[in-house]
Amino acid sequence: MNDDEPQIDDDVRKDAEARGRRVVADVLDAAEIYERLCSGDGREGSTPPENTDTAGQQPTSKRKSAMLRAMADEVMQEFDLLADVHGNIYRYDGATWKMLTHPQFERLIIDVLGPKVYKQTIRGEVSKLISLLAQKEDLKWGRVAPHEIPCRSGVLNLKTRQMRPHNREDYLEAVLPWDYDSNAECPYWQNALETWFPYYGEALPDPRAVALQQFAGYCLLPHAKFKRALFLKGPGDTGKSEAVWVLRQLVSESLCCSLGVEAMDDPRQRYVLQGKMLNSTTEISARALISDSGFKQLVSTEEPVLIDRKFHDPFTYTPVAKHVFATNSLPRVPKRSAEIFNRLLIVVFDRVLPDEAQAPDFRDKIKSELPGVFAWAIEGARALIELKGKFTDPPSTAAVLAEWVSESDAVTDWLEGNLDLSKGGRLPLAYLAQLVATAIKQPVSSKDVGRAARNLGLPVAKVRSNLMGRSPMYCILDHAVVHPIEFTARDGEDNL
Numbered sequence: 001m002n003d004d005e006p007q008i009d010d011d012v013r014k015d016a017e018a019r020g021r022r023v024v025a026d027v028l029d030a031a032e033i034y035e036r037l038c039s040g041d042g043r044e045g046s047t048p049p050e051n052t053d054t055a056g057q058q059p060t061s062k063r064k065s066a067m068l069r070a071m072a073d074e075v076m077q078e079f080d081l082l083a084d085v086h087g088n089i090y091r092y093d094g095a096t097w098k099m100l101t102h103p104q105f106e107r108l109i110i111d112v113l114g115p116k117v118y119k120q121t122i123r124g125e126v127s128k129l130i131s132l133l134a135q136k137e138d139l140k141w142g143r144v145a146p147h148e149i150p151c152r153s154g155v156l157n158l159k160t161r162q163m164r165p166h167n168r169e170d171y172l173e174a175v176l177p178w179d180y181d182s183n184a185e186c187p188y189w190q191n192a193l194e195t196w197f198p199y200y201g202e203a204l205p206d207p208r209a210v211a212l213q214q215f216a217g218y219c220l221l222p223h224a225k226f227k228r229a230l231f232l233k234g235p236g237d238t239g240k241s242e243a244v245w246v247l248r249q250l251v252s253e254s255l256c257c258s259l260g261v262e263a264m265d266d267p268r269q270r271y272v273l274q275g276k277m278l279n280s281t282t283e284i285s286a287r288a289l290i291s292d293s294g295f296k297q298l299v300s301t302e303e304p305v306l307i308d309r310k311f312h313d314p315f316t317y318t319p320v321a322k323h324v325f326a327t328n329s330l331p332r333v334p335k336r337s338a339e340i341f342n343r344l345l346i347v348v349f350d351r352v353l354p355d356e357a358q359a360p361d362f363r364d365k366i367k368s369e370l371p372g373v374f375a376w377a378i379e380g381a382r383a384l385i386e387l388k389g390k391f392t393d394p395p396s397t398a399a400v401l402a403e404w405v406s407e408s409d410a411v412t413d414w415l416e417g418n419l420d421l422s423k424g425g426r427l428p429l430a431y432l433a434q435l436v437a438t439a440i441k442q443p444v445s446s447k448d449v450g451r452a453a454r455n456l457g458l459p460v461a462k463v464r465s466n467l468m469g470r471s472p473m474y475c476i477l478d479h480a481v482v483h484p485i486e487f488t489a490r491d492g493e494d495n496l
Helices: 010-039 060-078 102-117 120-133 187-196 207-220 240-251 292-301 338-342 362-367 370-386 396-408 410-418 429-440 446-455
Strands: 081-083 089-092 097-100 148-150 155-157 229-233 278-281 305-307 315-317 322-327 344-348 419-428 460-463 473-481
Touching (some): 060 102, 081 120, 097 102, 102 120, 187 362, 187 370, 207 240, 207 322, 207 344, 207 370, 240 322, 240 362, 292 338, 338 344, 338 396, 344 396, 362 370, 410 419, 410 446, 419 429, 446 473
Parallel strands (some): 229 322, 278 322
Antiparallel strands (some): 081 089, 089 097, 305 315, 419 473
């Protein structure tokens, strides 16, 4: 032995050799399992009949089932897993059930079983078996009482203010990232409320601030039983966007999503609601049209909706996310949709703050007070529970709703009041859009007119019209305008 070579202790050498033998054994074991699962009992040149014994072994099909079951059991003993009827896999982390992606689930299996499941064939069969063994057919998320709020370290009872430990049988998809401290304060947040709502600090607080606090508490509840959506309306620099940001921090950004009011009936887009507690947007176009059925489904019913994410299998899901929208201009609402207006909680932000009154470090200061803001929201939730879900509607809401109802029906009202039956008539939608826009002093598109016409049951088809050139365009048939005006446009202009 060369004197310059490092000396290796015999115990170290033996330990290394033993580890090497174990690795080789694992790989050979994996190969043997694979051979047995795929080609019989693993002996070269031997293919026993399906249901006969060889050398005292179990029949091949039974051996395969037993080996797969043993591996599935090993994984399920290591991790607390759950599967729904759609094949989604969830893992319990001591507080919530987190849905695993397919790669995450496969990695979890490999971490437990090692080289035994390096072959995709074996790993796939193990994962399928776990999906069946862990399936719960009557799975219902959020099995906590309506007056309980899941916090970081336990579940808070709003009536008793007591905290109980988390329980796997609660089937929670999410918990709030805070612990409740009734003594936590938030002076900077209170000052912001007084700035936005000048009468907040009076003996009778501003009803807008009361409504905001109640809805903040509603965002913390793991259900959507109180059937209201919050609209914060006002011009820029009034604080409404900052209020939305605070609500998002209370539930954490990871539990928030953004789904527009016009996309609520789209199964492809509403997959973002899965597992979320708050849906919010801060930009809504005045031309946006609230999805009638989708809005009522997500806000009012607490019933399962279809989720059809691209490249995934469709499934039904009951969302509990609350909906908050900050906007300068309110979106349009389909005619005969009074139910939508009944589900709106409107808080008006009308105090425009001058530049010197705006705080560029607002969010940094609020972050340090979030435990206090959380306690403030908890009080809003307690008040809402005591009121049995009846929110405080600020007096300013009535005026906004009246104007909103009038504007939302403007196109339909104009068509009802200005069209008469006329056999053979062909009114281009683009022509009517110009007339309606002039009358109601709002932008109106051909699509707006076409949608309103179909809601009224008027016939719409793509035909030629002598009013706007020779090319076919979408027209309302067999009708004429009561008081027509001249209108010139490029031939065929129509963007329906």
